[in-house]
Amino acid sequence: MKLTTTGIISALCWSARIASASTAHILTYDPQSQPRHDPHSRTLSPVPARLLLAQRAGVEDYHRADIARDEVIDAINDYGVRDHMFTEQRDGSRRALILVEGAEGKELDSFRSAYTSVQVSPAPAAHASKGLFIDLIKQSDPRPLAALSDDAVLANIKETNNVVVNGDMFYLADSLADASAMFEKLAKSNEWSITALISPPVDHFTKQGKEEKFQWGTYEIPQRQTKRDRLPKEEPLTETHSFKPVQSFSAPISSFANNTTPLRGILPACFTSQSACESATRNCTDHGHCSKKYHDPDSLAPGGSTGLDCWSCQCKSTKSSDGKKTTVWGGPACQKKDVSVEFWLIALFTVGLVSLIGFAVGNLFSMGSEELPSVIGAGVSGPTARK
Known part of the structure; x- marks a missing residue:
């Protein structure tokens, strides 16, 4: 009986450990709203959680394939950033996204209790969360970052003090304490809509294949060109039979x-x-x-x-x-x-001929407009008869 009780307790401990390891957390803060301290925070699946992160990062256009789902709409309505209606302008607060990997324990519990918290279960793998974080950076500033590798994107962000061109911040924290300090610093300024993604620690006893099972879903990746510069999509050409196919491009000239x-x-x-x-x-x-x-x-x-x-x-x-x-x-x-030479010869000849005719007609008109002498027959009258 003692062995049975010990086995049950061990199984419960392992179950609790697995459940804790398969849960990620999203913390939010908005200057215009008060944080909600709910001991039983809401749990989202990875896809609605990804849409929530994308909306709070301002790049939800790249994730519009899943945005019409009911659970996504509810999550954004409850935890998303409030935007003005009928305008594309954002409010005065800037956006910050913080990622911390492998956090657990009492420090995490105290951090969660201070701000609005959402659970993500089952949590995607650690490398998948980091990949989503990098993709959100590329989507926020696609012109210089879309063509870079993941390591180059992180290096570029560090060089620009974790701020992209539109003024938003993406911060990869070294530890939970580092993330908490940055979160509190931005919250005190009351100028940032802050989002923190806290991924669970990697369970070394979990196989890699099981970690690969839970991902964030599919979404669009920005191309090398921006949306404004991107060429419109063309319909694929269909093969026509009116011409013979080219057999070889190496035919002799x-x-x-x-x-x-x-x-x-x-x-x-x-x-x-x-x-x-x-x-x-x-x-x-x-x-x-x-x-x-x-x-x-x-x-x-x-x-x-x-x-x-x-x-x-x-x-x-x-x-x-x-x-x-x-x-x-x-x-x-x-x-x-190229018939430009012949054209100019004909044009110049035509212009010259028209000018010559116009000059001749003008001279004739000027001669005809002169006044006649008063006595036309003076000195030309015939002999008169003598009486």
């Missing part, structure tokens, strides 16, 4: 010269490779050559890599067989003749 049929359709201004440029333009219709115009490091290649090259035709002038006539070529495939 001489084969393009034998094809004199006109190019159909509107050609793009840029091609992704030299071979694609030569194939689509028939080596610039033998009136130039394909060359790399520029390199765009911010564009995404089809294979997922970053950076695209712009290849286009560089046209050249050609001379007739006798060397007397020079033809200038232009267009995306150097297929169009």
